[in-house]
Amino acid sequence: DAGVTQSPTHLxxxxxxxxxxxxxxxxxxxxxSWYQQALGQGPQFIFQYYEEEERQRGNFPDRFSGHQFxxxxxxxxxxxxxxxxxxxxxxxxxxPGRDNEKLFFGSGTQLSVL
Amino acid sequence: xQQGEEDPQALSIQEGENATMNCSYKTSINNxxxxxxxxxxxxxxxxxxxxxxREKHSGRLRVTLDTSKKSSSLxxxxxxxxxxxxxFCATVHxxxxxxxxGGGTRLMVKP
Numbered sequence: 001d002a003g004v005t006q007s008p009t010h011l012x013x014x015x016x017x018x019x020x021x022x023x024x025x026x027x028x029x030x031x032x033s034w035y036q037q038a039l040g041q042g043p044q045f046i047f048q049y050y051e052e053e054e055r056q057r058g059n060f061p062d063r064f065s066g067h068q069f070x071x072x073x074x075x076x077x078x079x080x081x082x083x084x085x086x087x088x089x090x091x092x093x094x095x096p097g098r099d100n101e102k103l104f105f106g107s108g109t110q111l112s113v114l
Numbered sequence: 115x116q117q118g119e120e121d122p123q124a125l126s127i128q129e130g131e132n133a134t135m136n137c138s139y140k141t142s143i144n145n146x147x148x149x150x151x152x153x154x155x156x157x158x159x160x161x162x163x164x165x166x167x168r169e170k171h172s173g174r175l176r177v178t179l180d181t182s183k184k185s186s187s188l189x190x191x192x193x194x195x196x197x198x199x200x201x202f203c204a205t206v207h208x209x210x211x212x213x214x215x216g217g218g219t220r221l222m223v224k225p
Contacts, residue, residue, distance in 0.1 A: 004156070031211070033211070033212070033213075035213075035215075040217075041217055041218075042202050042204075042215030042216050042217050042218050043157070043202075043213075043215050044215070045212050045213060045214065048211075048212060056212050058212070090156065090157065092157075094211055101144070101145055101147070101162065101206050101211040102147070102159050102162055102211075103157075103159060103211065103213065104159070105149075105156040105157040105158070106156050107155045107156040108155060108156055
């Protein structure tokens with residue numbers, strides 16, 4: 001049973017560019033959340049997708065957008081990249097119901113903005 | 115901004131010793147969770163404690179929650195070198211499952 005998978009593993013971009021990160025949730029999971037983790041810090045919530053809609057959003061600018069597809073996979077898009085966007089981007093999936101508060105994380109995409 | 119604060123930020127112990135990490139938060143919670151992260155990669159869920167619970171155990175892990183003090187602790191007993199990792203507490207504040215993480219405790223267990 002495959003866990004949460006993310007691609008690519010590493011990515012290097014320059015300021016002003018746009019980037020798309022991808023995530024496939026764990027089998028049977030329908031909710032996908034995205035987190036940004038700067039070096040030496042804890043992850044920060046970006047947004048959560050359920051039934052192809054953004055259900056919750058953290059304190060991130062509109063440059064950060066996402067999408068969820070009918071097969072529950074998800075994309076995170078970041079426009080007009082800034083140096084401060086350099087971070088590990090983590091995708092997490094969960095099941096509906098009481099246990100949905102437990103998240104399963106992928107290994108992340110390390111984004112470097114130069 | 116991050117809700118929780120972990121203490122200590124870094125901890126170094128010998129194999130076989132116990133490791134205790136503390137977490138404090140600011141507003142009322144639905145539940146509190148502890149995660150482990152190796153080498154800046156994905157996080158692994160360790161244990162979840164709900165706001166109406168005071169203590170939970172899972173193997174060598176013991177978590178306590180004091181809602182009056184808005185604090186939690188994670189105890190790892192009989193630590194092993196393989197326990198070396200960063201440990202994060204995360205709080206859930208409403209019916210959804212958005213996690214608010216603390217800054218983490220970096221644990222090193224020396225063989």
